[in-house]
Amino acid sequence: MRLDKFLKVSRIIKRRSVAKEVADKGRITINGRPAKSGTDVKIGDELVITFGNKDMTVRVENLKETTRKDEAENMFTIVGESYHEDQEKGSI
8 A cells, every 4th residue: 555545544644645745755764764655555564754843653553445533543553752852943
């Protein structure tokens, strides 16, 4: 399954166009490698997604073409979250 579609179906990112943009800007890695929106996602892959100053690590548990909202959380497990300082704050 394509990365952008997985992010949308799992509801990690609500819109596929936003998921595509985030991936193509280099903010997502799969198993430590930079990923683009068309990169294939497999069960067991670990994704690190950067949202602003937060990194979220998730493990892919299930792949489905469509899912209801209550089933979406079964598609991934959050492995960890980390926050980093905004590097531009200190350069005033």
